[in-house]
Amino acid sequence: MSLEQLLEKTYGFDSFRPGQKEVITAVMDGRNVLALLPTGMGKSMCYQLPGHMLPGSVLIVSPLLSLMLDQVSQLKKMGEKSVVALNSFLKPEEKEAVLRKAGDYKFIFVSPEMLAQPFVISRLKRIRISLLVADEAHCISQWGFDFRPDYLRISEVMAELGSPQVLALTATATKKVQQDILHYLSLEEPNIYVHPMDRRNIAYDVKRFDTREGKLEWLKDFTAHYAGRGIVYAGTRKKAEELSAVLRQNGVRAVFYHGGMEQLDRVFIQQQFQNGETDWVCSTSAFGMGVHVPDIRHVIHFQIPTSIEEFVQEVGRAGRDGQPSLSTLLVSPGDEALMNALLADELPTRFEAEAVLNSGGDRALVSDGVVRETSFRVLKYWLSRMPLDKTMQRMENLLQEKMNRAARMSGFPASDGCLRSYIAETFDQEITDRPSNCCVNCGLDYSMYPVRKEGEQHSGSGGWQERLGRILP
Amino acid sequence: MSFNELILSIMDRLDGQRTVSAPFHVLKGKKSGQTIQDIGYFGLHPFFGVISDLQKGTYDEAVTQLCEAGLIEQADGPIKLTEKGRNRKKVPVRLDGWTFQGRERLFFARLSLAVQTFSHVRAGNPVFDPAQTRTDIQFWVKDYLRKMNFSAPESYAAFRSQLTESLMLADCPDRSKTILVDRLSGIGIGGLTWRQISAEYGISEMDAKIEATAALHAWLAVLREEGFPMLIPFLEGVLRHSPLTDSTKRTLRLYKEGLSVDEIAAVRKLKRSTIEDHFVELAMNDPAFDFTSFMSREAYERVNDISKSSGSKKLRDIKEQLPELSYFQIRLALSAGGEQP
Ligand SMILES: Nc1ncnc2c1ncn2[C@@H]1O[C@H](COP(=O)(O)OP(=O)(O)OP(=O)(O)O)[C@@H](O)[C@H]1O
Ligand SMILES: [Mg+2]
Ligand SMILES: [Zn+2]
Numbered sequence: 001m002s003l004e005q006l007l008e009k010t011y012g013f014d015s016f017r018p019g020q021k022e023v024i025t026a027v028m029d030g031r032n033v034l035a036l037l038p039t040g041m042g043k044s045m046c047y048q049l050p051g052h053m054l055p056g057s058v059l060i061v062s063p064l065l066s067l068m069l070d071q072v073s074q075l076k077k078m079g080e081k082s083v084v085a086l087n088s089f090l091k092p093e094e095k096e097a098v099l100r101k102a103g104d105y106k107f108i109f110v111s112p113e114m115l116a117q118p119f120v121i122s123r124l125k126r127i128r129i130s131l132l133v134a135d136e137a138h139c140i141s142q143w144g145f146d147f148r149p150d151y152l153r154i155s156e157v158m159a160e161l162g163s164p165q166v167l168a169l170t171a172t173a174t175k176k177v178q179q180d181i182l183h184y185l186s187l188e189e190p191n192i193y194v195h196p197m198d199r200r201n202i203a204y205d206v207k208r209f210d211t212r213e214g215k216l217e218w219l220k221d222f223t224a225h226y227a228g229r230g231i232v233y234a235g236t237r238k239k240a241e242e243l244s245a246v247l248r249q250n251g252v253r254a255v256f257y258h259g260g261m262e263q264l265d266r267v268f269i270q271q272q273f274q275n276g277e278t279d280w281v282c283s284t285s286a287f288g289m290g291v292h293v294p295d296i297r298h299v300i301h302f303q304i305p306t307s308i309e310e311f312v313q314e315v316g317r318a319g320r321d322g323q324p325s326l327s328t329l330l331v332s333p334g335d336e337a338l339m340n341a342l343l344a345d346e347l348p349t350r351f352e353a354e355a356v357l358n359s360g361g362d363r364a365l366v367s368d369g370v371v372r373e374t375s376f377r378v379l380k381y382w383l384s385r386m387p388l389d390k391t392m393q394r395m396e397n398l399l400q401e402k403m404n405r406a407a408r409m410s411g412f413p414a415s416d417g418c419l420r421s422y423i424a425e426t427f428d429q430e431i432t433d434r435p436s437n438c439c440v441n442c443g444l445d446y447s448m449y450p451v452r453k454e455g456e457q458h459s460g461s462g463g464w465q466e467r468l469g470r471i472l473p
Numbered sequence: 474m475s476f477n478e479l480i481l482s483i484m485d486r487l488d489g490q491r492t493v494s495a496p497f498h499v500l501k502g503k504k505s506g507q508t509i510q511d512i513g514y515f516g517l518h519p520f521f522g523v524i525s526d527l528q529k530g531t532y533d534e535a536v537t538q539l540c541e542a543g544l545i546e547q548a549d550g551p552i553k554l555t556e557k558g559r560n561r562k563k564v565p566v567r568l569d570g571w572t573f574q575g576r577e578r579l580f581f582a583r584l585s586l587a588v589q590t591f592s593h594v595r596a597g598n599p600v601f602d603p604a605q606t607r608t609d610i611q612f613w614v615k616d617y618l619r620k621m622n623f624s625a626p627e628s629y630a631a632f633r634s635q636l637t638e639s640l641m642l643a644d645c646p647d648r649s650k651t652i653l654v655d656r657l658s659g660i661g662i663g664g665l666t667w668r669q670i671s672a673e674y675g676i677s678e679m680d681a682k683i684e685a686t687a688a689l690h691a692w693l694a695v696l697r698e699e700g701f702p703m704l705i706p707f708l709e710g711v712l713r714h715s716p717l718t719d720s721t722k723r724t725l726r727l728y729k730e731g732l733s734v735d736e737i738a739a740v741r742k743l744k745r746s747t748i749e750d751h752f753v754e755l756a757m758n759d760p761a762f763d764f765t766s767f768m769s770r771e772a773y774e775r776v777n778d779i780s781k782s783s784g785s786k787k788l789r790d791i792k793e794q795l796p797e798l799s800y801f802q803i804r805l806a807l808s809a810g811g812e813q814p
Contacts, residue, residue, distance in 0.1 A: 069606055073602060073603070077600045077601075077602075089607075089608070090608075094608070255666075255669070256668075261666065262667075263606065264604065264605075264656075264664070265666040265667060265668070267602075267604050267606075267664070268604075268658065268663050268664035268665060268666050269663075269666060270602070270663075271602075271604070271658055271662075271663030271664060272663035273663075274602075274663075275661050275662065275663050277662075277663050290602075463647065463651055464640070464647065464650040464651040464653070464654040465637065465641075467651070467654045467655070467657075467662075468636070468637060468640075468654050468657070470659070470662055471588060471592050471654075471657055471658070471659030471660075471662055472588065472591060472592055472595070472629075472632075472633045472636070472659065473595070
């Protein structure tokens with residue numbers, strides 16, 4: 001059976017997306033692979049299909065719990081039954097039960113913390129792991145925008161697991177980050193597949209304002225004129241709430257979303273967005289993962305992100321259906337200062353480092369609010385490997401690196417050249433063939449984007465029986 | 474019933490007898506001897522643990538508001554209702570916290586996933602993102618649906634009509650039911666966030682949550698009494714057979730084996746006072762609790778007489794009149810004589 005036939009038979013897709021076949025072929029040739037594929041292009045397929053051909057299990061390391069849960073439910077939705085997730089949510093007896101029959105599962109998702117547990121490793125050692133997948137592999141690099149020290153555990157346990165074949169997947173990795181991935185996963189004779197990361201159907205716009213109020217007025221007009229669906233990245237939780245309130249007052253269907261909401265409320269917002277019950281979600285960067293809406297037309301950044309990588313990930317949520325979509329970045333004086341302050345503020349402090357050191361890495365520091373979650377993660381890792389002063393030196397370097405990335409981001413709205421090329425260059429790529437609707441500097445055709453139809457306000461509450469009757473007709 | 478009314482209802486029952494912070498522990502469902510014992514003395518069963526995630530700051534704010542509204546005299550120290558507070562229009566309490574102790578949430582989580590599944594399956598679209606991410610809930614619902622032969626149209630019809638009928642019978646305002654149903658989702662219909670509900674009805678998020686809890690308690694009371702076969706399985710583990718805490722159950726076991734209070738304390742390596750708390754809890758929960766091995770029937774009656782005639786449940790007041798009894802005996806007598814849950 002050809003790969004195409006297997007794809008059709010297993011998942012019902014009639015063709016591969018660009019890059020998928022190349023990566024799958026390399027994996028099936030037994031090579032270690034580092035694959036860079038654009039956001040939303042179907043990276044998961046690169047291990048899903050091999051999973052059906054390889055004899056043993058596929059072990060997938062996933063950096064975030066929410067991402068993992070989402071991947072598992074997506075796989076199940078595609079009809080995959082032999083899937084399991086190992087994470088800190090499981091009760092000990094559930095974990096034990098899963099591990100006892102781990103070899104029966106084709107796809108085993110695991111969080112990096114789990115890999116630190118000797119018991120888990122000892123059980124995983126007993127089964128045949130045909131392929132180890134590092135998803136969002138840029139997280140392994142301290143130069144990546146989303147460094148997760150826990151990820152380095154992968155390299156520590158690889159030998160114990162019998163050095164299985166590795167597939168590292170990411171959408172956003174500069175040359176430097178790629179080097180780190182190869183180094184930490186000790187990928188020998190790797191096959192590196194880099195797909196042009198440009199998303200041709202997304203055009204880039206930048207709007208400059210003298211004041212923050214200017215941004216708000218523009219946003220009101222824009223959302224009143226153009227149809228959704230769209231995401232507005234607001235920067236902070238408070239801003240996300242504020243923006244959604246302003247849009248609602250203006251008669252636009254908008255909601256907010258951020259990590260401070262309870263789990264079920266977050267699910268409800270995703271449902272509303274997916275169902276088309278709302279047109280705009282104003283959110284922090286927390287929104288995106290687990291949202292499978294192919295026809296997002298607009299991604300608007302009300303506040304400039306701190307790196308091109310982050311920007312690309314967020315913009316990449318638009319236009320997964322291949323239709324024209326628009327990224328709009330709003331800038332006003334003072335944004336940059338705010339961004340730099342934010343970065344400096346994010347950095348682990350000496351005070352936090354001392355607290356972690358003195359407590360021997362007690363997690364209670366986080367719940368007691370002495371040390372911040374991310375600081376804790378990073379500090380605990382480095383302090384267990386080097387003395388305090390060296391660690392603080394590292395933090396300094398880290399800040400410098402972050403500042404450099406932020407400066408690269410700031411250069412984006414300031415650039416008068418092609419913005420698409422600007423992004424590509426960040427990843428050492430080139431745009432050879434610009435689409436006709438490219439960016440604000442090359443020329444933009446706004447008529448590509450559907451305008452809003454009037455009407456369709458929400459139907460109002462007709463009481464509980466009416467609503468229940470709609471849910472269960 | 475709003476959050477402030479809720480607090481005031483508890484304060485009313487504790488007027489002059491406890492400090493302003495006592496209702497906070499009751500609402501949070503604190504499992505300490507003092508709180509558990511107050512539940513019995515003052516008949517606070519409806520309120521126990523109905524807001525288990527209550528923040529102290531939120532509570533204090535509400536108390537300040539009650540003070541400013543002239544319903545209570547002071548925001549700290551002993552509870553003192555004003556004339557206005559005592560004569561306020563009283564809202565019926567429809568909560569039953571002691572019986573459910575937060576497990577109504579388990580009921581609703583299962584139910585909402587079942588509703589979501591039925592909604593999708595009926596539309597011929599059985600693949601969807603479950604609103605409940607907890608795997609234990611998912612397993613439970615999967616199991617339930619299988620047993621109920623969920624893809625059969627008759628099952629759908631029965632589920633749907635029993636859901637509507639039972640909720641109709643629930644003794645609570647329609648708005649509370651609407652809030653509850655707003656938290657359900659189905660195909661093409663997303664649930665509403667607390668913030669959206671609060672905006673829709675012009676009430677605070679906290680008030681909306683309390684209404685939802687009250688609606689759940691009222692609904693569960695219906696399901697418990699009337700036979701709704703499709704819904705009865707949802708009560709599994711929601712109706713606890715014994716409302717005792719686990720630690721108290723252990724103490725009870727040893728007591729039945731014939732150990733004394735001191736012996737139990739020694740075996741369990743706990744303080745005597747802790748074991749005493751367990752007996753107070755036992756006395757409060759078991760109408761047939763035999764207190765005669767701790768005190769005479771006569772002593773028991775005297776404690777309760779004094780309490781009734783003086784209208785005070787303050788231990789010190791009673792102790793002054795009955796110096797020969799220990800505090801433990803007085804507490805035990807009050808609990809055994811108090812209102813039963
Ligand atoms: N060959 C294909 N044909 C059609 N659809 C596909 C194909 N491969 C994958 N998809 C679909 O594309 C969607 C996105 O896939 P996936 O989540 O793997 O993308 P991703 O590259 O990992 O995205 P992200 O950048 O968000 O991590 C999924 O819904 C998947 O089913
Ligand atoms: Mg992915
Ligand atoms: Zn361009």
